[in-house]
Amino acid sequence: MAIAVFGEYVDKSQITILIKLLKDKNIHIRCKAISALGEIADDSLLEIIIEALNDEDHQVRGITVKALGRIGGKLAEELIIHAFLDQNDFVSKKVFETLLKIDKNKAIQLIFLASQCYDAEVRRKAALFLGRIVNKANYVSDLPLLINLLNDVNSKVRKTAVEELMMLKYGMESPEFKALREEYNKFYCKAEIDIEKIINESDLSTLLLKSVGHDYHGRKAANKAIDIEIAKAGNVEDTKESFITALQHENPNIRCGAANYIGKIGGKSVIPNLLEALQDEEPKVRSRTIVSLISIADKSIIIPALLKLLKDENYRVRSLAAYELGNIADDSTAIPSVSFANALIETLQDKAIDVRRSAICALNKIDSEQAAEVISASLPYKDNFIDNIAASILSKHGKLEYITHLWKALVQAKYINQAKEINFHSATDNLYSTIEKIQQQHQIYNPKFC
Incomplete structure (x- = not known):
């Protein structure tokens, strides 16, 4: 048996080469290798393929799931199902697609079981495949279980379920799908009623509390109600005093809400109150106050406060x-x-x-040369993101002595070992290109730094 890989054909005699390629640094090569091993579909390769389920890259793990599907067998199926819990949704998708090819009823049963799991993240993953399940409703005997995902206690589960329902490609024309969409619309109609209730029945403290709450609809309604209250206020001074009082409330969430809005009410006259709020014992109040202060205060006031x-x-x-x-x-x-x-x-x-x-x-x-000097002398920072930006700063000034420090960052052993980080290449490329740019600027060429 021969299989196509890298544009050529590989047979069983080259399995050893493919196994070695599973350790290659290049993600795409590892993907090709695991895919080729799956095409060979030899039970003796199962243990080797299983190891790839722990690969650092989600693409490799996803291709591994497909490879297990080609090999088949009870153990392979169990491993595929276990991979559904992978932290990356790409892998979970490959699990579902692979199970559909093996046994549609098993795939659908997996989603139903996941939809009832106590773990919200597992239920969210079940919601990812809501549309696909509805499109295959002839295999499903209990659609209400999926409807429950729209009313799940977890907002991420509900959001995912709603997004899946709106995907036209999943068979929106089916009666089952339309029924779920109607349920979704009812859910949102209820949310709109709750919004009106919040607007009509809440006092200022309650509105401020809801304006920084976790519920999206609650925040939306509260912010709308506060804006209405501000707009219709007959006496601006009285309204301002209400918000200043709220800044001293014992509930830190109410103080957060007040910090958000007080700038809109009092303008520059409430700057002293905001400066005082920067000393609040709650970090979230201080953070909200920073944003509000910046919107109304002059730089001469903001900069000293931020430096502190x-x-x-x-x-x-x-x-x-x-x-x-x-x-x-x-x-x-x-x-x-x-x-x-x-x-x-x-x-x-x-x-x-x-x-x-x-x-x-x-x-x-x-544009500070002094800052560039200190940044250069402190390289490497052993963080890809910081070293990347540091290279950009040094590139602006282009001093020859920067090269040694840039090179140190580039070849630092511990730094290079961080290759697993997604921004590794951008960092190393930027360090390297900055070295090249400085050499060209000074018309020198040192093979060590190229």
Whole structure:
């Protein structure tokens, strides 16, 4: 038996070569190799193919599921079903498609069982195939189980179920599909009724609480109601005072909601209240306040406040502060001071990766030679994202001495071992191209740095 792979034909005598290719660094080569082994369909290869279910790349894992389907047998089927729980939906899709080819009833039964699982993520995966199941309704005896996914307690499950129902390619013309769509419409009609109820029956504190809640419809209704209340307010000062009072509420979620809206009500007159709210004990209140303050305050007020928040105890607040400093630096009307750049440079040593990444992005928007010098001397940062942006910064200034540091980042053993990260190639390519650009700029050529 011979099979086509890489444009040629491979027979059983070349199985050893294919097995070695399963360890190749190139994802596409591994995919081709596992696919070829599946085409050979030899039971003795099952153990080797099983190992590929743990490959770091979801494409390889998906192709492995198909290969197991070609080999067949009880063990292969059990492994295929187990792979349904893979963290990547691409693999789960391959599981469903493969089972459909083996036994349609088994595939449909798998989705029904998954739809009743206590784990919300498993139910969400069941919802992914809702349309496909409806399109094959002649194999299904209990459609109400799928209807329940539209009313699941988990919002992600409901969202996935709704999206699948709207996919025309799954057989929208079938009576079963139309029935499910009607159920979906009823569900949303109920949601609209709830919105009207929220608007008509809630006081300001309740609206502020719902405006930052987890329920999408609740947030939508609350925000709409608050806007209506603001628009029809006869006395702006009274309305402003209500929001200022809410900023002091014992419930942090109500304080969050107040921080969101107070800028719209009071304008610059509420800046002192927002500056005070930056000291709130709850990180989420401080974060919401940052956004509100930026919308109304001058740079002379915002920058000192954000620089102070770079030392906040909460990493999310520090990250947001660094991010917003970058936005200010990108504003041509604002000229960052030396202390501005220094603070961000210092933040590159923050213990939280999100904060460091926000800081390097902010520095990328500042045309600071001083920042470039420090960034160069500190390479590598042992993070692909940061090293990538650092290379972009150094590329702007193009000093010859940067090359040594860029090269160190490129060849750092631990750094290269991070090849599993999705942005590895973009980082290494950017480091390499920056080295080349600087060499060309200075008209030199060093084989070591090429």
